[in-house]
Amino acid sequence: MTSLTGVGIGRSLVVGPVLRMPDRLPEPATLPSTIGPDGERERVTTALAATAEDIRSRGEKAGGKAQEVLEAQALMAEDPTLRSDIDVRVDNGATADRAVFEAFAGFRDMLLGIGGYMAERATDLDDVSQRVVARLSGVAAPGVPESDTPFVLVARDLAPADTALLDLQKVLAVLTSEGGPTSHTAILAREKSIPAIVGISGILDMADGTVVIADASTGAVTVDPSEEELRRAAGETAARAQRSAVPVGPGALADGTPIPLLANLGSAEGVEGAVAAGAEGVGLFRTEFLFLDAKTAPSVAQQYGHYAKLLRGFPGRKVVVRVLDAGADKPLSFLNDAPEENPALGLRGLRALRATEQILRDQLTALARAAGETDADLWVMAPMVSTVEETRYFVALARELGLKTAGVMVEVPSAALLADRVLAEADFASIGTNDLTQYTLAADRLLGSVASFQDPWHPAVLRLVREVGRAGAALGKPVGICGEAAADPLLAVVLVGLGATTLSMSPSALGDVRAELLQHTREQAVAFADAALTAEDGATARAAVRALLPQHV
Secondary structure, eight states: OEEEEOEEESSOEEEEEEEEOOOOOOOOOOOBOSSHHHHHHHHHHHHHHHHHHHHHHHHHHHOHHHHHHHHHHHHHHTOHHHHHHHHHHHHTTBOHHHHHHHHHHHHHHHHHHHOHHHHHHHHHHHHHHHHHHHHHHTSOOOOOOOOSSOEEEEESOOOHHHHTTOOTTTEEEEEESSOOTTSHHHHHHHHTTOOEEESOTTGGGOOTTOEEEEETTTTEEEESOOHHHHHHHHHHHHHHHHHTOOOSOOOBOTTOOBOOEEEEESSGGGHHHHHHTTOOEEEEEEOGGGTTTOSSOOOHHHHHHHHHHHHHTSTTSEEEEEOOOOBTTBOBTTTBOOOOSOGGGSSBTHHHHHHTHHHHHHHHHHHHHHHHTSOSEEEEEESSOOSHHHHHHHHHHHHHTTOSOEEEEEOSHHHHHTHHHHHHHSSOEEEOHHHHHHHHHTOOTTOGGGGGGOOTTSHHHHHHHHHHHHHHHHHTOOEEEOSGGGGSHHHHHHHHHTTOOEEEEOGGGHHHHHHHHTTOOHHHHHHHHHHHHTSSSHHHHHHHHHTTSGGGO
């Protein structure tokens, strides 16, 4: 028996044989064209168009967040800059296959060099390249293997087009060697409620048919388990299913302490699903979708329509909107597209908006107008705030433009360490655990090679959360969690013990977190938090809390 570990997505435990994703297509040979540039360009045009159409079709079939992701991927196949690069290579004598491969590889390397959000898109770009080359070569693109019986899928990473259409009757869980908790594999697996464990070193060495126990709640993979381990796994699976059978309703602890459960949304299209899942409001509304594919900043009127639609979906409820979080890691020609050596530490978030303040003014104006014409309780917050002065600036501007509740995201250790002074200026704080973990442990949250460091259970991260929780309690200011850590049911209880007053997550995670909260009192949540803080790393923190659970489950 061997045990491997990675970053778990979800709380399910599954048992089954593994099947590996097929290997990537071989690199096209460097051969001179035999049909000339015109013929090769025609082949390229046909292959790119067919690939984009296929990806869009998959998106329409999948719907939800997957459709948004796949639409962005389809646009990659239609990117005019890429097409120009391909045409240049064809004009220089390359075949369509080779020109596509080289152009996409060059663009991928550029994205990796930029880092951050753009580096995450490199995997998507590789997938588009593989699909186009496969079409040009007349072979099937690598994809999810087919099986007559359920299996655990093992892969280096999954492309959005594959993840979006996984057969939930056949794929028990997804295990990957790359990716982190915010990769597309993780995001889409969470949305589809597929157990996943990402960033597992050694997982690709496993042979097809090997039986594993995959526990997403701990990130552990047991290879070739014993009969006794299989019996325990079966019992635990049944126990978790029973604990999860909780009716939709407000979030609360076992002693009745209310813990509102909110939704993280990327567009107003997700409102209906969030309400159906029992979201009590919105804890993070990302506004980047309005900006990322635009040539110019959207007008006040254009933005107003989207914000009003969102607010109308939550009458009388709290809706927290994050202003544009972009910059060098999500370059926008009208905001800041200057290359930076380390964009994660560069001009991003509020820093970029201050450099082009009219964009921020327009966004806040549109939000204020939407709030004035609906009865939702609108809160606005600024991303990437690292100083008290930045907090003061944002809150004052929001007030000037007619917004009554303004706060900040705590994603940088400096903001957490000065939380008492930050919250003296802001109406609330929302902790973005993804970035807070990244900056605390100096580990890029999008790199599989350092995924083991990207663990929000780490006591260093939890100490920073405690600082914010204490400041909020002392000042009577709300402290929310809107990072992926809130979607981890047991960690959600720990976060409440550290002072979080609300939890926000992907709608698909609401049920599991609601069920877990109902099993513990506030006193127990504080005890869990204290136990985690005494640990020396994420793994021992998780183990310390699990040791306090009944039967050490």
